[in-house]
Amino acid sequence: MSPEILEPLRLSILVACAATVLAGLFGTALAWIFARRRFPGRGALDLAVTLPLVLPPTVTGYYLILLLGRRGLLGGPLHEATGWTVTFTWAACIVAATVMALPLMVKTAQAAISAVDRDYEEAARTLGSTEWDVARRITLPLARKGILAGLVLAFARALGEFGATLMLAGNIPGRTTTMPLAIYTAVSTGDDDAAQVLVILLTAVSAAVLVIAGRLGQTRW
Numbered sequence: 001m002s003p004e005i006l007e008p009l010r011l012s013i014l015v016a017c018a019a020t021v022l023a024g025l026f027g028t029a030l031a032w033i034f035a036r037r038r039f040p041g042r043g044a045l046d047l048a049v050t051l052p053l054v055l056p057p058t059v060t061g062y063y064l065i066l067l068l069g070r071r072g073l074l075g076g077p078l079h080e081a082t083g084w085t086v087t088f089t090w091a092a093c094i095v096a097a098t099v100m101a102l103p104l105m106v107k108t109a110q111a112a113i114s115a116v117d118r119d120y121e122e123a124a125r126t127l128g129s130t131e132w133d134v135a136r137r138i139t140l141p142l143a144r145k146g147i148l149a150g151l152v153l154a155f156a157r158a159l160g161e162f163g164a165t166l167m168l169a170g171n172i173p174g175r176t177t178t179m180p181l182a183i184y185t186a187v188s189t190g191d192d193d194a195a196q197v198l199v200i201l202l203t204a205v206s207a208a209v210l211v212i213a214g215r216l217g218q219t220r221w
Helices: 003-036 042-054 057-068 075-082 090-114 118-126 131-142 144-159 163-169 179-188 192-218
Strands: none
Touching (some): 003 042, 042 057, 042 090, 090 144, 144 192, 163 179
């Protein structure tokens, strides 16, 4: 295959893997907090995490620019301190994919954690276990099926991310062009052969993810 196909494929897989790791770490922590804790501002935090599910991806991307752009709330101080900006880099691809995948991870893991019988947790606490031990040894292992399903869905969402990535990272060949962006470019320039190959590859990977997710849903642990 040509570099025009291999490079977007490589970048997409790397971005999806990195975004899945980040979404898995932050998403599992947030899922546990939402499932087991009540605190002021919980609703606002839940809303902020969930909004990317319902907002157009370009709108989410615009919010990310306001936050991480060269003059953004966080991006401005970062640029002044280091001279580096997140926008239009491979890191922007990861950030966009993570933000878009995070709600799926959180909601799937939250449902799994909420389904864990609290009696097991209470029994562990009466035996002297700390909250961290309870979560690490009881809650999360019992919810692992849902957490793994969330990771699979997060990977699929990150792999197919387009709108927020285009806004925050741009479409720079060899630098920020992921598979969805490469498909868009190929269709826009009339390169039907490249578009077909990319579409087939992305469809195959997405179908494999759905199969894995389905088997996870049927597996007894």
